[in-house]
Amino acid sequence: MKQTPFHPRTSELCELYNWSLWSNWLLVDMYAPDHTHEYFAVRTACAVFDISMIPKYHIHGPDALGLLNRIVTQDVSRCAVGRVLYTPWCDDEGKIIDDGLLAHLDEGSFRLTTGDPMLYWLEDNAVRLDVSIDDVTESLAGLALQGPFSRDLLKQLSGEEIEKLAYFDITKTKIAGIPVEVSRTGYTGDLGYEIWVQPQHAVQLWDMLFEAGEAYRLIPFGDFALEMTRIEAGLLLTDVDFNSSMKVVHEFQKSSPLELGLGWAVKLDKEFFVGQEALKQEKARGPAWATVGLEVDLNSLEAIFAEFDMPLYLPPEAWSEAVPIYSHGEQIGKATSGTWSPILKKSIAIARLKPQYAKPGTVVDMEVTIDAQRKQAKATVVKLPFYDPPRKKSMGSH
Amino acid sequence: MENKTSERELSGAKELRNKYDVIVIGAGHNGLVTAGYLAKAGHRVLVLEKREMVGGAAVTEEFFPGYKYSSLASGASALSPAVITDLNLHQHGLEILPTDPLIFSPQPDGSHLTIWHDVTRTADEIAKYSQADAAAYPQFIKVLRSYSQIMAVLNNIPPPDLPDVRWGDMISLLKFVKPVRNLGWEYVAQVIRVLPMPISDLLNEWFESNVVKGTIAASSVSNISWGPQETGTAFALFYNCSVSSNNLFKFSGRVKGGMGALTKSLANAAKSFGAEIMTNSEVAEIVMESGHAIGIKLTNGDLITAAAVVSAVDMRTTFLKFIDPYFLDQKIVKHIQNIKYRGTMARVHYALDELPSFTAAGADVQQLISGTVQIAPTMSYLQKAYDPVKYGRYSKRPYLDIQIPTLTDSTLAPEGKHCMSVTVKYIPFHLHEGDWDEMRGVIRQLVTDTISEYAPDFESCVQDCKVITPLDIEDVYNLPEGNPVHGDMTLDQILWMRPIPGYAQYRTPVHNLYLCSAATHPGGGVTGINGKNSSREILKGLK
Numbered sequence A: 001m002k003q004t005p006f007h008p009r010t011s012e013l014c015e016l017y018n019w020s021l022w023s024n025w026l027l028v029d030m031y032a033p034d035h036t037h038e039y040f041a042v043r044t045a046c047a048v049f050d051i052s053m054i055p056k057y058h059i060h061g062p063d064a065l066g067l068l069n070r071i072v073t074q075d076v077s078r079c080a081v082g083r084v085l086y087t088p089w090c091d092d093e094g095k096i097i098d099d100g101l102l103a104h105l106d107e108g109s110f111r112l113t114t115g116d117p118m119l120y121w122l123e124d125n126a127v128r129l130d131v132s133i134d135d136v137t138e139s140l141a142g143l144a145l146q147g148p149f150s151r152d153l154l155k156q157l158s159g160e161e162i163e164k165l166a167y168f169d170i171t172k173t174k175i176a177g178i179p180v181e182v183s184r185t186g187y188t189g190d191l192g193y194e195i196w197v198q199p200q201h202a203v204q205l206w207d208m209l210f211e212a213g214e215a216y217r218l219i220p221f222g223d224f225a226l227e228m229t230r231i232e233a234g235l236l237l238t239d240v241d242f243n244s245s246m247k248v249v250h251e252f253q254k255s256s257p258l259e260l261g262l263g264w265a266v267k268l269d270k271e272f273f274v275g276q277e278a279l280k281q282e283k284a285r286g287p288a289w290a291t292v293g294l295e296v297d298l299n300s301l302e303a304i305f306a307e308f309d310m311p312l313y314l315p316p317e318a319w320s321e322a323v324p325i326y327s328h329g330e331q332i333g334k335a336t337s338g339t340w341s342p343i344l345k346k347s348i349a350i351a352r353l354k355p356q357y358a359k360p361g362t363v364v365d366m367e368v369t370i371d372a373q374r375k376q377a378k379a380t381v382v383k384l385p386f387y388d389p390p391r392k393k394s395m396g397s398h
Numbered sequence B: 001m002e003n004k005t006s007e008r009e010l011s012g013a014k015e016l017r018n019k020y021d022v023i024v025i026g027a028g029h030n031g032l033v034t035a036g037y038l039a040k041a042g043h044r045v046l047v048l049e050k051r052e053m054v055g056g057a058a059v060t061e062e063f064f065p066g067y068k069y070s071s072l073a074s075g076a077s078a079l080s081p082a083v084i085t086d087l088n089l090h091q092h093g094l095e096i097l098p099t100d101p102l103i104f105s106p107q108p109d110g111s112h113l114t115i116w117h118d119v120t121r122t123a124d125e126i127a128k129y130s131q132a133d134a135a136a137y138p139q140f141i142k143v144l145r146s147y148s149q150i151m152a153v154l155n156n157i158p159p160p161d162l163p164d165v166r167w168g169d170m171i172s173l174l175k176f177v178k179p180v181r182n183l184g185w186e187y188v189a190q191v192i193r194v195l196p197m198p199i200s201d202l203l204n205e206w207f208e209s210n211v212v213k214g215t216i217a218a219s220s221v222s223n224i225s226w227g228p229q230e231t232g233t234a235f236a237l238f239y240n241c242s243v244s245s246n247n248l249f250k251f252s253g254r255v256k257g258g259m260g261a262l263t264k265s266l267a268n269a270a271k272s273f274g275a276e277i278m279t280n281s282e283v284a285e286i287v288m289e290s291g292h293a294i295g296i297k298l299t300n301g302d303l304i305t306a307a308a309v310v311s312a313v314d315m316r317t318t319f320l321k322f323i324d325p326y327f328l329d330q331k332i333v334k335h336i337q338n339i340k341y342r343g344t345m346a347r348v349h350y351a352l353d354e355l356p357s358f359t360a361a362g363a364d365v366q367q368l369i370s371g372t373v374q375i376a377p378t379m380s381y382l383q384k385a386y387d388p389v390k391y392g393r394y395s396k397r398p399y400l401d402i403q404i405p406t407l408t409d410s411t412l413a414p415e416g417k418h419c420m421s422v423t424v425k426y427i428p429f430h431l432h433e434g435d436w437d438e439m440r441g442v443i444r445q446l447v448t449d450t451i452s453e454y455a456p457d458f459e460s461c462v463q464d465c466k467v468i469t470p471l472d473i474e475d476v477y478n479l480p481e482g483n484p485v486h487g488d489m490t491l492d493q494i495l496w497m498r499p500i501p502g503y504a505q506y507r508t509p510v511h512n513l514y515l516c517s518a519a520t521h522p523g524g525g526v527t528g529i530n531g532k533n534s535s536r537e538i539l540k541g542l543k
């Protein structure tokens, strides 16, 4: 069980001892008695999430670009120094292994963050390439500072320069004198930043942020709140919304990026990448699944509760056990995660459906169980993301 | 990742376009067999060999003035009779000299066990050590032959590409039905039980004498890197029998003029059908165009194109050197990298002033030592010889296969003198400590001392000596990690898994690139079967 460099602070604040284990790292689920409070801090003020545990690889050397371009589906040669790229990567059959962010730090120097540990895959692909791959997971601590006031807070600590940081930019700077790398990225779909720092400066960085952050009601947030925000943002989660092809046995458990709505991040016209041929064929034939948003019809849900003489109840946490989706009694897909969205006042879910049902506006039936009895509520197909505030990408003040 | 083709314009190298239908890389015996068959079928074939001579692991070299040696392979009985006839090798100078006995196995106590081609004669010899074993031996040989018969059928057809079996595969598998039906399903069940066994377990079921077991077991490990207690070594024994024209577990016979004469006859045959052979021509790269092999580039920069390219060299060189693995599926790269080589043999050649006297041989010495003198007196000796290899160390008491080819072919040495060649096991390629320069001396002394235990006057007969280390086998003869068969024939590297799963049919993920070396099915030995099978697939592809 590993603790992140922020543990001295996060452990003090995690009043409920509400931890879980993520890849053998201690991860806070929620700090305060109510994670909705944390959720609202992300959406209306600002909040920090400890992302230190995320696997990170520093890939550098003459063939770093070549290696990455062989592995990922995005075209890395189109990612300038100082830019970050979201990208999936696949196996030979074009099935997704994982996704992550790729930061172009310097000429021939990249950092890839991944969902699962990925060193073996990076090394396996580096045959005959002149490239170094360092696992820097434990030598870099990270904080995601997210929310509408995150820019104001950062500006106060590191200067006006931060104003110039565009969506998916990354830069080296200082926060209250501490050397850091800041990227305008995040997993909440809001205005936000990710800050990378040497572990020995981690606690100091935390303290400086919280000292200045008081004016913005800065609080830490845990995984429960993060889940709600990432679902609103329509961002997929490995092991929940899709499985890594490396971790499942059966073909039907695997997904391609095209099925996951990530086609925009698959550059089929690149010279070569692992899975390219299979994805070209899939594209030509049309993917077997489409990934969409669902908005649950609360009236129909309320009617189901009424059958049991119960008032409508919407659990405050996100859920992530897949549920079947039907159309006229036939199963047409599944919803893989969902949540009550306090800001949208909607019950939403991410779902994978047969393509003919993926058109926005299509009405489908989603399974709900009450006291283990199966019922179906109406839901409407919508485009992802559910929540996309202009401030996420905009420059200047919110 | 190198962008190699752009160099071409700069170097001012020559280009030969459309002159050949097929380029064969490597003039080992399999490359030459493939070239022979393709040329015979009317194709314009060019063979390119890195070394100054053809033959690969089957060559004759004059290490000392007047003394000629089969540098690596020496036993000739594996060469497919079909290849000999199809390519008229006898007309092109091939002469195979029989040797009998197969094995002369001297014992530390001065006795000896001799294995003759004749089964009853051998049984009589075995009776010296055990009456029960003498009675069991003919039965053992019968079983060996019947199992090997099934394998011989399999050797000559491309194994199905599991799991994606095609209709064509089913048809070729039909060839398998008749022999299996003749033998009965009971036999098939037996074969399946026996092949994965360690040879030690199998022989323990048959024999009681440690001498008998050791003498037979040695043959099963002669082409594999492992010792007799490892799984699948029983398979190796049956494989030997399935490819050997003597229908026994060890190769015998010599090629007049040494093994190089065999590959020379293959080269002559190929040339007679119109093939061209260029030595001193090292291939640097297989040139590709949108996933298709379109030719090769030599290290001197010359580009030669052809409709098909056949790699008659090992997989590591083919896929990680000739081709840029950058453009291959990850699974394939991984499989190629995982091929086990890990050679464990060395070869020592002596120039002898006179014949050493093997104490155990007595008066019959000239005949008894004319086959293979095998120093592996017992099964435990053999296993102990292997044990240190697991830790990267060499055998202090090695297993030796000793041949004195001048006894059957006096042309190999000056009048009255002799050549002696020794295959030494086990000397691991991956040494835990020490370097190869130092090891050269160590191996020489080790082998000399070991032979002297059985022939006390040996050292005084020695005039000169050359040691070929596992590293030399890689560096000079281009066999990766000194493995004699381009990848160990362990159970996970045979049949549809040879050279790698999914590509057992002499084809590759690269269009128009074929394989034909010992790395392919059915495996190693100077059989020519790989080349023959491969040429059949290539001919289908060229249509």
Ligand SMILES: Cc1cc2nc3c(=O)[nH]c(=O)nc-3n(C[C@H](O)[C@H](O)[C@H](O)COP(=O)(O)OP(=O)(O)OC[C@H]3O[C@@H](n4cnc5c(N)ncnc54)[C@H](O)[C@@H]3O)c2cc1C
Pocket: B025, B026, B027, B028, B029, B030, B031, B048, B049, B050, B051, B054, B055, B056, B057, B058, B071, B072, B073, B074, B075, B076, B078, B251, B281, B282, B283, B284, B312, B313, B314, B317, B345, B346, B347, B423, B473, B477, B478, B479, B482, B483, B484, B485, B486, B516, B517, B518, B519, B523, B524, B525, B526, B527
């Ligand atoms: C010590 C030893 C003893 C053996 N004893 C026996 C025996 O008694 N009986 C038996 O049947 N088998 C024996 N074998 C096994 C047998 O020799 C081999 O399995 C067989 O010779 C392999 O033949 P091949 O044609 O497939 O490959 P090879 O003979 O290895 O041929 C490959 C050829 O490709 C050439 N080449 C490599 N790279 C390039 C390049 N870049 N460009 C051009 N050419 C290149 C090589 O120089 C070589 O000539 C022995 C092997 C060894 C090492």
